[in-house]
Structure formats: C-alpha cells, structure tokens
Amino acid sequence: MSGHVVPVKTYLGIFVALLALTALTTAVAFVDFDKLHTGIHLIDMIPLNTVVALAIAIVKMLLVILFFMHVKYSSGLTKVVVMAGFLFLAILVSFTLADELSRSWTPEAGAWNTALPTILPLLRGLF
Amino acid sequence: MSTTVIPEMPGQEIPAESRVNYLNASYGVKSWLLTTDHKRIALLYLGSITLMFFVGGFFAVLMRLHLIEPQGALVAPETYNKLFTMHGVIMVFFFLVPSIPATLGNFLVPMMIGARDLAFPRLNLLSWYIYIIGAAFTLYAVISGGVDTGWTFYTPYSSTFSHTSVIPTALGVFITGFSSILTGLNFVVTIHKMRAPGLTWFRLPLFIWAMYATSIIFILGTPVIAITIFLLGLERLLHIGIFDPAIGGDPILFQHMFWFYSHPAVYIMILPGMGVMSELITCFSRKRVFGYTFVAFSSLAIAIISFLVWGHHMFVTGQSIYAGLIFSVLSFLVAIPSAVKVFNWTATLYKGSISYDAPMLYALGFIGLFTMGGLTGLFLASLATDVHLNGTYFIVAHFHYIMVGGAVMAYLGGIHFWWPKITGRMYPDGWARFAALIIFVGFNLTFFPQFVLGYLGMPRRYAVYPTEFQVLNVMSSAGASILGIGYLIPLIYLLWSIRYGPIAGPNPWGAKGLEWETPSPPPTENFEEIPVVTEDAYDYANVGGSRG
Amino acid sequence: MWEAPVADLAVHAPHPPGFKHQFEDMEQQREADSLGMWVFLVTEIMFFGGLFATYIIYRALYLTAFEEGSRLLNVKFGAANTAVLIGSSLTMALAIHAAQAGKKKSEQVMYLVLTMILGAIFLFLKFNFEWRADYHEHLIPGFHFIIRPEWGAAGTHVPLFFCFYFFMTGLHALHMIIGFGILGTLTVMAQRGRFSSEYYAPLEVSGLYWHFVDIVWIFLFPLLYLIGGRFAIPGVH
Numbered sequence: 001m002s003g004h005v006v007p008v009k010t011y012l013g014i015f016v017a018l019l020a021l022t023a024l025t026t027a028v029a030f031v032d033f034d035k036l037h038t039g040i041h042l043i044d045m046i047p048l049n050t051v052v053a054l055a056i057a058i059v060k061m062l063l064v065i066l067f068f069m070h071v072k073y074s075s076g077l078t079k080v081v082v083m084a085g086f087l088f089l090a091i092l093v094s095f096t097l098a099d100e101l102s103r104s105w106t107p108e109a110g111a112w113n114t115a116l117p118t119i120l121p122l123l124r125g126l127f
Numbered sequence: 128m129s130t131t132v133i134p135e136m137p138g139q140e141i142p143a144e145s146r147v148n149y150l151n152a153s154y155g156v157k158s159w160l161l162t163t164d165h166k167r168i169a170l171l172y173l174g175s176i177t178l179m180f181f182v183g184g185f186f187a188v189l190m191r192l193h194l195i196e197p198q199g200a201l202v203a204p205e206t207y208n209k210l211f212t213m214h215g216v217i218m219v220f221f222f223l224v225p226s227i228p229a230t231l232g233n234f235l236v237p238m239m240i241g242a243r244d245l246a247f248p249r250l251n252l253l254s255w256y257i258y259i260i261g262a263a264f265t266l267y268a269v270i271s272g273g274v275d276t277g278w279t280f281y282t283p284y285s286s287t288f289s290h291t292s293v294i295p296t297a298l299g300v301f302i303t304g305f306s307s308i309l310t311g312l313n314f315v316v317t318i319h320k321m322r323a324p325g326l327t328w329f330r331l332p333l334f335i336w337a338m339y340a341t342s343i344i345f346i347l348g349t350p351v352i353a354i355t356i357f358l359l360g361l362e363r364l365l366h367i368g369i370f371d372p373a374i375g376g377d378p379i380l381f382q383h384m385f386w387f388y389s390h391p392a393v394y395i396m397i398l399p400g401m402g403v404m405s406e407l408i409t410c411f412s413r414k415r416v417f418g419y420t421f422v423a424f425s426s427l428a429i430a431i432i433s434f435l436v437w438g439h440h441m442f443v444t445g446q447s448i449y450a451g452l453i454f455s456v457l458s459f460l461v462a463i464p465s466a467v468k469v470f471n472w473t474a475t476l477y478k479g480s481i482s483y484d485a486p487m488l489y490a491l492g493f494i495g496l497f498t499m500g501g502l503t504g505l506f507l508a509s510l511a512t513d514v515h516l517n518g519t520y521f522i523v524a525h526f527h528y529i530m531v532g533g534a535v536m537a538y539l540g541g542i543h544f545w546w547p548k549i550t551g552r553m554y555p556d557g558w559a560r561f562a563a564l565i566i567f568v569g570f571n572l573t574f575f576p577q578f579v580l581g582y583l584g585m586p587r588r589y590a591v592y593p594t595e596f597q598v599l600n601v602m603s604s605a606g607a608s609i610l611g612i613g614y615l616i617p618l619i620y621l622l623w624s625i626r627y628g629p630i631a632g633p634n635p636w637g638a639k640g641l642e643w644e645t646p647s648p649p650p651t652e653n654f655e656e657i658p659v660v661t662e663d664a665y666d667y668a669n670v671g672g673s674r675g
Numbered sequence: 676m677w678e679a680p681v682a683d684l685a686v687h688a689p690h691p692p693g694f695k696h697q698f699e700d701m702e703q704q705r706e707a708d709s710l711g712m713w714v715f716l717v718t719e720i721m722f723f724g725g726l727f728a729t730y731i732i733y734r735a736l737y738l739t740a741f742e743e744g745s746r747l748l749n750v751k752f753g754a755a756n757t758a759v760l761i762g763s764s765l766t767m768a769l770a771i772h773a774a775q776a777g778k779k780k781s782e783q784v785m786y787l788v789l790t791m792i793l794g795a796i797f798l799f800l801k802f803n804f805e806w807r808a809d810y811h812e813h814l815i816p817g818f819h820f821i822i823r824p825e826w827g828a829a830g831t832h833v834p835l836f837f838c839f840y841f842f843m844t845g846l847h848a849l850h851m852i853i854g855f856g857i858l859g860t861l862t863v864m865a866q867r868g869r870f871s872s873e874y875y876a877p878l879e880v881s882g883l884y885w886h887f888v889d890i891v892w893i894f895l896f897p898l899l900y901l902i903g904g905r906f907a908i909p910g911v912h
Binding site: 077 | 319351377380384387434446447449
C-alpha cells in the first residue's frame with residue numbers, strides 16, 4: 001500500500017483474464033484426464049483433474065492477490081505475511097493428510113531389517 | 128549516551144498523588160469501561176484474569192481434596208469429571224493463554240518501544256469485551272451443570288454422548304479465541320510499525336521478541352481451533368458425522384485439528400514468560416543478556432517449530448506410525464531453542480551481580496522448574512516411553528511444571544517487577560519473598576509426587592485410584608493447600624500496596640528499558656516526546672551500580 | 676525509520692482527515708492499517724483453511740460419495756456466481772482507483788454501489804436458486820435429507836459432502852453479508868466526500884477484505900462443483 005496507482009487498463013485486463021480462466025476451468029471439468037500410467041504408484045495416484053482445477057484456481061488467486069490487492073506493489077513484509085498464511089495452512093493439510101493416508105500401512109513383523117521394520121511398507125506404499 | 132526522555136526536571140519533586148497519570152487522568156466507571164488507553168485495558172484484563180485464575184484454582188482445590196482418599200473423598204465420579212474439565216478449560220483458555228500478553232504485554236509493549244499506544248486501541252478494548260463475553264458463556268456453563276469431556280473435547284464423547292453443557296463452553300472458548308487474535312494482531316502491527324527512532328529490531332528488549340513470537344502463534348493457530356469448535360458444535364446439534372465414527376466421521380481428525388492449535392497454544396503460554404525472564408535475569412544480575420541474538424531467534428524458532436509437532440499428543444490414539452515417527456523427531460527439535468534460552472540465562476547469571484528480590488526469586492525458580500518440565504517432555508516425545516506414560520500423572524506433572532512452575536512463576540515475577548511502574552507503589556518486600564518461597568515449596572510438593580505416580584502407572588482424569596498410591600496423593604494434596612495459600616498472599620499484599628504501599632520512583636530497580644524512563648505511574652500518553660534510542664538493550668555495564 | 680523526533684504534543688500542524696493520535700504521521704497510520712488488515716486476512720486463511728483441510732481429508736476418504744454429491748450441484752449457477760464475484764472485485768478495485776486518482780465522489784459511490792449490487796446478485800443466485808432447489812430436493816442435512824438409492828453404498832456419506840457444501844458456502848456468504856455492511860458504510864462515507872487522493876485507507880483496507888472473500892470463492896467453486904468427475908468427454912491421456 002504505497003499509494004501506487006494501478007492503471008484502469010491493468011484492472012480490466014486482469015478481469016478479462018479471470019473470466020477466461022473461469023470459463024477454462026469449467027470447460028475442462030468435463031474432460032476426463034484420467035491418471036498417468038508410469039508404473040510408479042506415487043505418481044499414478046495423482047488425480048489430474050484435481051491438479052488442473054487447483055492449478056487454475058491458484059493462478060486466479062495470484063492475479064487477484066498481486067493486482068487487485070496490490071501485493072505486486074507492496075513491501076516485502078506484506079509478501080512474507082501472505083506467504084506465511086498459506087505456508088501454515090499447507091502444514092495443517094499435508095501433515096494431517098499424511099496421517100490419514102498412511103494409517104493403513106501396517107508394519108510387518110519379522111521383516112528382514114529388524115532395526116527398521118517400518119521402512120518396507122513405507123516404501124511399498126509410496127512406490 | 129542514553130535515551131533522551133526526561134519527563135521530570137532533576138531536583139523538582141512533584142508529589143506522586145498530584146501528578147496526572149493514566150490512573151487519575153479521568154474518573155468514573157465509563158472512563159474505565161470505554162477507555163482506549165492500553166494501560167487501563169491491561170488493568171481491566173488483570174482483574175478479569177485474576178478472577179478466572181481463582182475460579183480455576185477453586186476447581187483444583189476440590190480435585191485435590193477429593194483425591195485424598197483412594198475411593199474419592201468429596202464428589203461423585205461424574206462430578207469429578209466435570210471438575211478436571213472446568214479446571215482445564217478455565218486455566219488454559221481464560222488464564223494462561225491471555226495472562227502475560229493481555230496484562231503485561233498490553234501495558235508494556237507500547238512503552239518498551241517508545242510508542243504512545245498500540246496500533247489499534249479500540250480493537251484492544253474490543254478484545255477485552257470479547258474475553259468477558261466468552262468468560263460469561265463459560266461461567267454460565269459451569270453454573271448450568273458443568274462439562275465433563277476434558278478440556279480437550281475429544282469426540283465422539285463431546286459430540287454425541289456427553290449430556291453436559293458442551294455447547295455453552297465451546298461457545299465461550301470460540302468467542303474468547305477472537306480476543307487472542309485481536310491482541311496478537313495489535314502486537315504484530317505495533318512492533319513492526321511503531322518503534323521509536325533508533326530502535327532497530329536487535330535493540331528491542333527480548334520481552335518484545337517474545338510477545339512478537341507469541342502473536343505469530345495467536346494469529347496462525349487460534350482460527351483453526353475456532354473452526355474446529357465450530358464444527359464440533361454443528362456436529363452436536365445436527366449429528367451429521369463429521370467426527371462420529373458410527374456415521375463415518377473420523378475422531379482422530381478432530382484431534383488433528385484440535386492439537387494443531389493447542390500445541391502451539393502451550394507455547395503461547397510459555398513464550399511470554401520466557402520474555403519476562405530475560406528482563407528479570409538481566410536486571411537482577413546487572414548484566415547484559417548472554418547471546419542476545421540467539422535468545423531473540425530462539426523465540427521465533429519456538430513459534431515456528433511449535434506448529435510442526437502437534438501429533439505427539441496423538442501417539443497412542445490411533446495416528447499412523449509414520450506420522451508418529453515424524454512428529455517424534457520434530458518434537459525433539461522443538462526442545463532445542465528452549466534449551467538455548469536456559470543456557471543463555473544461566474550464562475547471564477554467571478559473574479553477574481545478583482540480588483534476590485522477589486522477582487528474581489520467581490525467575491530463579493522458573494529456570495529450575497521449567498528445565499525439569501522441559502526435560503520430562505523428552506520422555507513423552509519418545510514414542511516408546513510415551514506408550515507407558517501417556518494418560519498418566521506423568522503428563523499432568525510435566526505440563527504443570529511448565530505451566531505453573533514456569534509460566535505462572537514468570538507471570539508473578541513480572542507482576543512484581545513492573546508493579547511499581549503500573550501502580551506507582553511498592554509492595555512489602557518481606558512478604559513478597561516469603562510468598563515466593565511458599566509457592567516454590569507448595570508447587571514442588573504438589574507436583575513432584577505426580578511424576579512418581581505417573582511412572583508407577585496412576586492414570587490421569589480418574590476419580591479413584593488403587594490404595595498403594597494414597598501416600599503420594601496425600602503429599603500432592605498437602606502441597607496444593609500450601610500452594611493455594613501461597614497464591615493468596617500476593618493477592619492480599621499487592622492490593623494492600625495500591626493504597627498503603629510506599630510511593631515508588633520512576634525506576635526503583637535501576638533497570639534498563641524505555642518503560643523505566645517514564646514516571647511511575649506513567650502519563651496517559653506514555654512519553655511527552657517520543658524518545659530516540661541510541662544504545663542496545665540491557666546496557667547494564669554503564670550503570671553506576673546504585674539503584675535509581 | 677523517522678528522521679527526527681516528533682515535536683511536542685502541544686504545538687503541531689493541523690491534522691489531515693482521519694488521523695489517529697497514537698501514530699506519528701499518516702504514512703505510519705496507512706502502513707499500520709494495511710498490515711493490520713493483511714494480518715487479519717491471514718487469520719481468515721487459517722479459519723477457512725481449517726474447513727478446507729477437513730473437506731480435503733474427507734474427500735480423500737470418501738471419494739465416490741463426494742463425487743456423487745458434487746455432480747448434484749448446479750455448475751451453471753456456480754460459474755455464473757464466480758463471474759459475478761470477479762466482477763465485484765473489479766468494481767471494488769475501480770472504486771479505490773477513483774479515490775486514488777482524485778475523481779469525483781459520485782464515481783467512487785457508483786463503483787461501491789455496483790460492488791454491492793453484484794454481491795447481492797451472488798447471494799440471490801445462491802440462496803434463491805441453488806439453496807432453495809437443494810431444500811426441495813431434500814439435499815440439506817438435518818432438514819429431511821433423503822439418501823437416494825442410485826448412490827449405492829456410498830450413499831451414507833453423501834450427507835457429509837452436503838454438510839461441507841453448506842458450511843463452506845454458508846460461512847462464505849456470512850462473510851459477504853459482513854462485507855455488505857462495510858461497503859454500505861463506505862458508500863455513506865464516500866457520499867459525504869470523505870475520501871480523496873490523500874485519504875482512502877478505509878477503501879483500500881476494505882478492498883483487501885472483499886478481494887479475500889472473492890479468493891475464497893475462487894477455491895470453493897472448483898473444489899465443490901468441478902472435481903466431481905463430470906466427464907462428458909472421455910479420456911485425454
């Protein structure tokens with residue numbers, strides 16, 4: 001918030017871009033991207049439709065944040081504050097999701113590596 | 128070279144009673160209830176928080192009386208469940224979380240940075256009213272029969288099976304959360320934007336660093352418990368299955384969301400105390416703090432890492448082993464910055480010129496008791512030992528060593544240290560030291576036996592116990608009565624001193640810091656001229672050795 | 676940092692409009708106001724984020740049920756509402772721009788009123804068309820929800836999806852209604868000529884709030900409406 005005046009043309013351009021991205025994300029939702037088939041479980045389980053939808057949403061969000069909310073013209077402090085919010089949300093989601101998804105990976109009794117019996121199912125679960 | 132504020136001409140004695148200060152600047156209930164002066168708001172909080180402390184303490188007294196007998200001496204088990212729940216809810220949310228930030232923080236943050244007030248004085252007043260409304264809901268819940276879910280509100284008991292006043296209590300906690308958020312917001316903006324000229328970040332008192340770190344946790348953590356309680360309330364009203372396993376919900380998910388805030392919350396409760404410690408140790412050793420930068424950054428490190436360890440509360444409740452592994456490692460990590468602080472305070476004491484005033488007694492007690500509490504946390508962070516110790520009195524002792532032996536002692540030390548600044552009066556020194564001693568003895572007698580009890584396997588939150596544990600329980604209850612008396616003594620002499628205590632000068636301790644450059648009590652606007660700062664914090668080497 | 680200590684309180688130049696005395700100058704006040712609103716928005720990120728986190732977890736656990744539920748939402752209204760809200764963000768930005776550029780107060784008022792109108796359209800579409808239809812089709816949990824046989828085994832968890840749908844969009848709508856109150860106040864202030872190129876901080880700060888509410892919807896729309904496996908065109912690999 002430095003008093004920087006963003007020209008109206010920029011606002012209109014961002015507006016048009018946001019509408020276009022909305023149309024895009026709606027249209028693409030009706031296309032089945034299915035999943036990749038690389039053979040690596042960790043990559044194959046990624047739902048591409050979700051990734052595409054979220055990616056478009058993130059781009060839209062960035063346009064609003066940077067231009068409508070003037071973060072592009074703001075101090076470093078503002079940028080750090082914004083990033084901190086998303087970072088900690090990411091921590092909440094990722095750690096909780098990691099627990100929920102790994103609950104069924106039970107360790108084996110008598111595994112070949114008795115020092116780290118839990119590693120095998122972990123690796124199996126990932127790959 | 129020193130700060131340039133000189134509010135009184137040397138040699139000119141203005142009688143304290145006739146000088147206009149924030150206490151006598153205006154009279155009447157409205158001038159207090161509609162004040163935007165951060166110092167008056169701090170006192171409003173002080174009164175409310177003290178009240179809640181004694182309410183929560185009353186429940187503790189009942190619990191310890193009950194546990195004198197193995198079959199319970201006082202109440203029915205259902206009532207006992209309500210006692211420990213209300214004790215926890217009130218002490219955590221209505222005493223410990225706001226204690227130092229809302230009282231000492233509100234009073235001192237603007238003064239320590241050379242500002243006239245916080246950035247948003249009206250939001251500050253609003254935060255107090257929100258606290259009061261939240262407290263009212265919770266006290267209503269107490270009167271209407273209490274809650275018996277434990278302060279942790281675990282589902283599905285709290286969402287489906289408990290027949291007690293869950294929703295009023297949850298509402299009270301939800302509302303009070305916003306009070307914390309506003310306080311944290313105010314501090315962050317004030318510290319960033321309103322420091323006096325010359326007061327760079329690394330010249331700030333470490334109390335300010337601690338308040339800043341605490342505010343980060345307020346801002347990032349509190350909203351999550353707010354939404355969690357909101358979902359719990361909706362679940363209880365509509366029975367849709369968010370956390371109830373019978374209809375597809377996951378109770379562990381509630382625990383994730385609950386502890387995502389509640390673990391950082393325990394750092395909210397201790398970080399301000401650590402900030403107070405840095406002020407007390409330096410003043411009463413007449414020494415600069417050892418390793419200022421390390422202590423400052425350790426506050427930030429604690430705040431940030433505290434968000435990564437919440438799963439250590441869930442090692443035995445059904446979390447995946449892999450998540451447990453990660454949380455265990457990170458929990459060991461979070462101990463490091465706390466240890467850094469303890470080492471640095473101890474190094475500050477070394478070769479210092481130590482005096483044993485009451486604030487210093489509390490500070491020294493803190494160092495020992497916090498260290499014990501912290502070290503016992505390591506047993507709990509370790510997956511294997513936690514299996515044995517979780518759900519026992521070992522945990523109860525662990526967190527009481529930190530919360531009571533640590534946070535409450537730091538709070539009392541801070542109240543005593545800044546009392547002359549806040550009230551313009553000195554408290555009776557002999558009684559203060561006596562009370563500190565009583566509290567220290569009472570505290571250890573109460574809680575050390577609980578470490579042993581926990582190790583021997585006595586579960587927590589149980590209204591009855593096997594007879595072989597009785598001796599330790601009686602010791603603990605005896606200690607609790609001593610501790611209770613210990614807390615009453617300062618209440619009496621501090622209140623007494625407001626009227627009858629000797630007038631205190633601007634700097635009775637000869638301490639360094641901008642707040643000590645103002646009269647006691649300070650004028651409403653704090654500083655007639657905003658000071659220009661040219662020296663580092665705790666510049667005690669330059670002090671002549673005599674008290675001001 | 677500041678160049679010199681501020682002069683004695685008793686003697687100083689008359690203040691610019693809206694100046695608050697705890698600050699030293701308007702620049703400091705502006706920066707504090709802006710930082711304060713951003714910090715508040717971070718708390719909102721965590722508040723909504725908690726809901727999003729729970730939604731994401733349950734979607735991972737009950738994918739079929741959540742996809743069934745998502746397909747029952749009306750994408751046309753969802754997309755239209757997204758466009759309406761983006762438009763309201765534009766008009767809000769233009770209202771701030773009008774003040775910044777020193778335009779007449781009638782232009783400021785016009786854009787503020789337009790923002791409110793677009794917001795009202797959003798709420799009207801949502802409440803009157805989407806939610807009313809959901810009520811009649813028995814899709815509101817706690818209000819005669821009916822589990823349909825075509826959902827099969829996943830049917831028991833479809834109410835959970837709709838819980839999240841109503842919680843999240845309801846919380847969002849509540850924030851919009853609060854935003855109305857703020858916009859209404861700003862419109863009155865603008866009409867009284869309070870804003871100029873020197874003083875437009877309330878507009879800027881409220882604009883941040885309004886844009887944030889827009890961003891929440893930017894995520895709600897795909898997360899609720901679009902990832903329900905609405906495949907009309909078969910696989911692109």
